[in-house]
Amino acid sequence: AQKITQTQPGMFVQEKEAVTLDCTYDTSDPSYGLFWYKQPSSGEMIFLIYQGSYDQQNATEGRYSLNFQKARKSANLVISASQLGDSAMYFCAMRAYENTGTASKLTFGTGTRLQVTL
Amino acid sequence: DGGITQSPKYLFRKEGQNVTLSCEQNLNHDAMYWYRQDPGQGLRLIYYSQIVNDFQKGDIAEGYSVSREKKESFPLTVTSAQKNPTAFYLCASSITRYNEQFFGPGTRLTVL
Numbered sequence: 001a002q003k004i005t006q007t008q009p010g011m012f013v014q015e016k017e018a019v020t021l022d023c024t025y026d027t028s029d030p031s032y033g034l035f036w037y038k039q040p041s042s043g044e045m046i047f048l049i050y051q052g053s054y055d056q057q058n059a060t061e062g063r064y065s066l067n068f069q070k071a072r073k074s075a076n077l078v079i080s081a082s083q084l085g086d087s088a089m090y091f092c093a094m095r096a097y098e099n100t101g102t103a104s105k106l107t108f109g110t111g112t113r114l115q116v117t118l
Numbered sequence: 119d120g121g122i123t124q125s126p127k128y129l130f131r132k133e134g135q136n137v138t139l140s141c142e143q144n145l146n147h148d149a150m151y152w153y154r155q156d157p158g159q160g161l162r163l164i165y166y167s168q169i170v171n172d173f174q175k176g177d178i179a180e181g182y183s184v185s186r187e188k189k190e191s192f193p194l195t196v197t198s199a200q201k202n203p204t205a206f207y208l209c210a211s212s213i214t215r216y217n218e219q220f221f222g223p224g225t226r227l228t229v230l
Contacts, residue, residue, distance in 0.1 A: 047218050
């Protein structure tokens, strides 16, 4: 079974500063993918970034980067130069690939609420 | 514009009634999913479909039913057997089951 843990229920960051949102995971599957989604107050989930378990380099997408430490089973999201529009809930999720029965399933953490202040 | 639409945005239902939530996508994605989100929680998978006329139960399928008669459409029926149906329901799709999922705007269901 897969499990995602997000230990920070809420975080504050000042505008233009960088912030790290923590995510640890647990799986016995050797092949898996890690995802980060943003959920603004409107409710829709916005895909941010993806990291495959065999990827050699950390994923980056604009101001988002994923600090992937495989041995520690962590996949922290780093947001650089925070903006007011970054205020939202952030969810870490994982998919395992070896077991075809679970390949479709994304397992989500409980999320971190980020508030960007002036 | 390509995307996923869900309707209605807000839905109210009396206890004992079945209700159907709509999900349509024009992204030509093969796979579609339904998730439920409760306050302060992550998303939990209700049902998913990898291809037309095929679907599988997720982690919390009891009290729900789905159909996948067309590639673009994956409606979810919340039946009277679902004990605590009040929640936020999100539909998603992906090119295949191995790709990132894209989500619709959600439907907030309240049982009165």
